[in-house]
Amino acid sequence: MNASTVSVGRKASDLPKHVLIWLVLGLELLPFYMMIQISLKNNKMFFENTWLPALPKDWVWQNYAEALQIILPFVSNSVVVSVTSTAGVLFSALLGAYFFARYKMPGGNVLWAAFLLLMLLPGVANIVTLFALLQSFNLLNTLWALIILGISGGQVFCIYVLRNFIEDLPKDLFEAAEMDGASHFKQLWHVVIPMSGPIIGTLAILQFLGSWNDFLMPLVVLRDPELFTIGVGLIYLDGEYVKQWGRVMAAFFIASLPLIIIFVFTMKLFVRGLSSGALKG
Amino acid sequence: MALPISQKKALLEWKLYLFVVPSVLLIAVFAYYPTISAIYHSFFRWGGGDAKEFIGLKNFSDILADRVFWSSFITIGILVIANVFKMVPSIFLAVLIHRLKSDRWQYWYRVILVLPMIVPSLVTLFIWKFFFDPNLGVLNAALDQSGFKTLLVQMDQVFGWGVFFEGVPTAWLGEPALIIPALIIWGFPWVGAVGVLIFLAGLQSIGTEVYEAADLDGVTPFQKFLHIEFPLIMTQVRLMLVLLIIGTLQGYGLQFLLLGENGGAGGRGMVPGLWMFNRAFIAGEFGYACALGLFLFVFILGLTWINNKFVRVEK
Numbered sequence: 068m069n070a071s072t073v074s075v076g077r078k079a080s081d082l083p084k085h086v087l088i089w090l091v092l093g094l095e096l097l098p099f100y101m102m103i104q105i106s107l108k109n110n111k112m113f114f115e116n117t118w119l120p121a122l123p124k125d126w127v128w129q130n131y132a133e134a135l136q137i138i139l140p141f142v143s144n145s146v147v148v149s150v151t152s153t154a155g156v157l158f159s160a161l162l163g164a165y166f167f168a169r170y171k172m173p174g175g176n177v178l179w180a181a182f183l184l185l186m187l188l189p190g191v192a193n194i195v196t197l198f199a200l201l202q203s204f205n206l207l208n209t210l211w212a213l214i215i216l217g218i219s220g221g222q223v224f225c226i227y228v229l230r231n232f233i234e235d236l237p238k239d240l241f242e243a244a245e246m247d248g249a250s251h252f253k254q255l256w257h258v259v260i261p262m263s264g265p266i267i268g269t270l271a272i273l274q275f276l277g278s279w280n281d282f283l284m285p286l287v288v289l290r291d292p293e294l295f296t297i298g299v300g301l302i303y304l305d306g307e308y309v310k311q312w313g314r315v316m317a318a319f320f321i322a323s324l325p326l327i328i329i330f331v332f333t334m335k336l337f338v339r340g341l342s343s344g345a346l347k348g
Numbered sequence: 349m350a351l352p353i354s355q356k357k358a359l360l361e362w363k364l365y366l367f368v369v370p371s372v373l374l375i376a377v378f379a380y381y382p383t384i385s386a387i388y389h390s391f392f393r394w395g396g397g398d399a400k401e402f403i404g405l406k407n408f409s410d411i412l413a414d415r416v417f418w419s420s421f422i423t424i425g426i427l428v429i430a431n432v433f434k435m436v437p438s439i440f441l442a443v444l445i446h447r448l449k450s451d452r453w454q455y456w457y458r459v460i461l462v463l464p465m466i467v468p469s470l471v472t473l474f475i476w477k478f479f480f481d482p483n484l485g486v487l488n489a490a491l492d493q494s495g496f497k498t499l500l501v502q503m504d505q506v507f508g509w510g511v512f513f514e515g516v517p518t519a520w521l522g523e524p525a526l527i528i529p530a531l532i533i534w535g536f537p538w539v540g541a542v543g544v545l546i547f548l549a550g551l552q553s554i555g556t557e558v559y560e561a562a563d564l565d566g567v568t569p570f571q572k573f574l575h576i577e578f579p580l581i582m583t584q585v586r587l588m589l590v591l592l593i594i595g596t597l598q599g600y601g602l603q604f605l606l607l608g609e610n611g612g613a614g615g616r617g618m619v620p621g622l623w624m625f626n627r628a629f630i631a632g633e634f635g636y637a638c639a640l641g642l643f644l645f646v647f648i649l650g651l652t653w654i655n656n657k658f659v660r661v662e663k
Contacts, residue, residue, distance in 0.1 A: 194647045323467045
């Protein structure tokens, strides 16, 4: 934006807009503010003072120590499931997308239609029969069940986005690699992957988020408390420790921590990936 | 576009087919098979194991007589309509951010906007469940301290709702008449980060000269929205609308977490998906649950078809 565009008509102050935006964003962030400030109070402090954070000298760090003990196993199970299924989705979707994007192979159109159809088909009827299927594979009460479902569930969307992306890459790159005698796998590894960092990153975050937030499937699949992922773990906590709010909120905060860490490292990429309309599809 | 390839060359490149095998296997086993299996089992009395009994269309005729299922459809209908209105704050915020002069602020607001996304939506829901708590809940505290409670009590006396009383904590998730309002209120002010960012992406195509021309003509901010901004994000709005409606119709995680598997007091928060879940995993009527799922499936498929036919979303 150059100086002349700002000068004429749009001189009116932006202040009212900023105020409105802060108001909306403030309300939107209120639950997280409450989570953090309550997580450092005990129940007595919370009853006496609902809204304002406690003084730093009164902070009850014990909440975190106790919450950590309860929730750490759930977090580590979730990390295993989310990381593995995200890696699995991206690996198989990259291969699949490469197949569709590189050449119009005979039969490719039929397969593509089979993928697209799944985008239209609502998945609502599946949970019941998926349960029976996992039962027959002896996968109930295992983390593998969640990993495999995570990988298969992410296929369609990731392949769709990646195919469009790979098709837009300059064709000469592939041709040059082919001249050098690179196999398709090498072309994927040395041509596609280095160029698709932002898109792979965005898909990875979305996949990870989806896996981290899932609780219906884990609830149905998992029986042993040692295997609980964060989703089931929090439901279980919600039932058991209703009284100590500080501890519950601390557990919530710890459950969000891995995502916060990822976000800090990928913020720029993520905001750009979503804003550029990469996922407009 | 993918390059065309001759039959002969395709034969030489047969290895390429190996690339798509994992994906095809996965969707065949974990997406197509369960769907077909659900269609098949909807004609059976089935408890999820090996034993099953063919009962023809009995499950479907049971659906027609299933009061809970039909009232759950009304509930979800109300929630769908409410969710459509809940898109307004996202559009409003996107337009506000877009109209800012400073690119830097635009960027930072986007970052702040994405912040809630890093808190698992599950956690957000639990925090709201805590907000709704009658005795400790922050919602009641906010209403009491701001004086809105008095207003609600007065309105209650006028309209005879029978739910708000002075000095009595409001049980948002315990009072049947308040369950649907609670399901609508949660998440206030209903700003969806993904929605706002997608709208912003649409708004980016508006050049500054359009605004300058509008300013010279003395166009009011609201007219600008109506005639410049809204038409440009129409595609995105439609896309979000479709995703939202389908998502709401299918979803039941929200109701499950806030109210439990029975849809809360009086079953007022029961939605079709939750009823399916309930029949399968609580009542053990897997066959009937398949039929319920299938019914929903066809209903949503019909909506998708209507949408593709009449509401064109340009790519």
